[in-house]
Amino acid sequence: MKNYDTIIVGGGIIGLATGFYLTKFGKKVLVIEKRYPGAGSTGRCIGGIRQQFSTSGTIQLARESLNLFKELEKEFGFSVEFCQSGYLLLAHTEEQKSIFLKNIEIQKSFGINVEFISAKDIKKEFPYVNTEGILGGAFSPEDGQAFPFLVLKGFIRGITKNGGEIITETEVSSLIEQNGKIKGVKLSNGKIINSEIVINAAGPWAKELSETVDIELPFVPERHEAFITVKIKKFDPIIPMLVDYRKDGCYFNQRINGQIIGCYTPVPNYPGKSTKETFEFLYEMSRRTVRLVPALEKVHVLRQWAGSYTMTPDGNPVIDKTEIEGYFVAGGMSGHGFMLGPATGKLLASLIAEDKFYINMSEFSLNRKFQSKELLK
Numbered sequence: 001m002k003n004y005d006t007i008i009v010g011g012g013i014i015g016l017a018t019g020f021y022l023t024k025f026g027k028k029v030l031v032i033e034k035r036y037p038g039a040g041s042t043g044r045c046i047g048g049i050r051q052q053f054s055t056s057g058t059i060q061l062a063r064e065s066l067n068l069f070k071e072l073e074k075e076f077g078f079s080v081e082f083c084q085s086g087y088l089l090l091a092h093t094e095e096q097k098s099i100f101l102k103n104i105e106i107q108k109s110f111g112i113n114v115e116f117i118s119a120k121d122i123k124k125e126f127p128y129v130n131t132e133g134i135l136g137g138a139f140s141p142e143d144g145q146a147f148p149f150l151v152l153k154g155f156i157r158g159i160t161k162n163g164g165e166i167i168t169e170t171e172v173s174s175l176i177e178q179n180g181k182i183k184g185v186k187l188s189n190g191k192i193i194n195s196e197i198v199i200n201a202a203g204p205w206a207k208e209l210s211e212t213v214d215i216e217l218p219f220v221p222e223r224h225e226a227f228i229t230v231k232i233k234k235f236d237p238i239i240p241m242l243v244d245y246r247k248d249g250c251y252f253n254q255r256i257n258g259q260i261i262g263c264y265t266p267v268p269n270y271p272g273k274s275t276k277e278t279f280e281f282l283y284e285m286s287r288r289t290v291r292l293v294p295a296l297e298k299v300h301v302l303r304q305w306a307g308s309y310t311m312t313p314d315g316n317p318v319i320d321k322t323e324i325e326g327y328f329v330a331g332g333m334s335g336h337g338f339m340l341g342p343a344t345g346k347l348l349a350s351l352i353a354e355d356k357f358y359i360n361m362s363e364f365s366l367n368r369k370f371q372s373k374e375l376l377k
């Protein structure tokens, strides 16, 4: 029987990034994935990366992640289609505008390049945006996008190159705990694999897995749908991630290959892990997209799909140890797990390998009160 320093359950961005950075610390890592890497939320996300958040912890985590994304091409030896095409958060009300202005102050105190620009300047900078009813927007040219499957591919190659292992089509049925310490995992085929450290990175399924050792996680998955269009000529400048916070808003950007990719948050929320897509989404998303950028009216949608946001009560993730020695959790990533993934993985690896986080992670502790709210979900 092989020995592993760490077992990671889940081959999404969180599990694979953590595995990669742990192998860089020389740890012998095993990642166990019940289907294939990216089969969960990561392969269903739209690849947006931003630093515009409202709390200091998330801003720092996002900034760290952005810095890591910038390095990935060098790290992996191939492009992950990372591009700083920007995020423009649109304010339609005075209340939204004042929230953005307050957040910009906090973001700037951490060195983020972000400004509030007027509707007139939006029209000048991004002439294709229909600015009717828009008071202005928070724009950061540093934010951007990357291609999730290429990022996963890089982490997978890195893990195996550094001596780690990944097994797919293999489900962990329970965690094993003895006298307050984690001992390993049991697979659904009955096999037991031992390790003194186990990380639960099972995304929308993390809560159920944790219940097998009686650790309650405040995670609630919600269905979110997305679409992507055929490739079209790139706009000049390329369409940044336009985030329309109206009740019937949406968010989309242009990928660097020309496709338009986007989603919206359904009101009311649609709890559960269903990945069933709907015609209503296709119709509504098309309407909302064209309302914001009328020039997209004749563009064909290529595909639509659905996946999960794993929500917490305050909209921020849990990245922490638990009261069971050796059992760690990284989840509840809401709509931000892709962008926060590299930093989450690196920080968790440093907690496990060096017993420290190198930025203040108290906002992400499992035992916090979950009272504050991430305003830019």
Ligand SMILES: Cc1cc2nc3c(=O)[nH]c(=O)nc-3n(C[C@H](O)[C@H](O)[C@H](O)COP(=O)(O)OP(=O)(O)OC[C@H]3O[C@@H](n4cnc5c(N)ncnc54)[C@H](O)[C@@H]3O)c2cc1C
Binding pocket: 009, 010, 011, 012, 013, 014, 015, 032, 033, 034, 035, 036, 037, 038, 039, 040, 041, 042, 043, 044, 045, 046, 047, 048, 049, 170, 171, 172, 173, 201, 202, 203, 204, 205, 206, 209, 224, 225, 226, 263, 306, 307, 308, 309, 310, 330, 331, 332, 333, 334, 335, 336, 337, 338, 339, 340
């Ligand atoms: C439509 C949509 C758009 C999004 N857009 C963005 C975006 O633009 N930017 C962004 O940052 N985020 C976005 N997100 C959110 C992002 O996708 C998630 O936050 C992120 O992928 C979570 O990663 P994860 O590794 O925690 O989970 P997952 O990717 O779900 O990985 C968990 C893995 O664990 C495996 N697993 C579960 N249980 C077990 C078990 N018992 N045994 C073995 N394996 C198991 C699953 O098969 C899965 O592959 C979006 C999400 C959706 C649905």
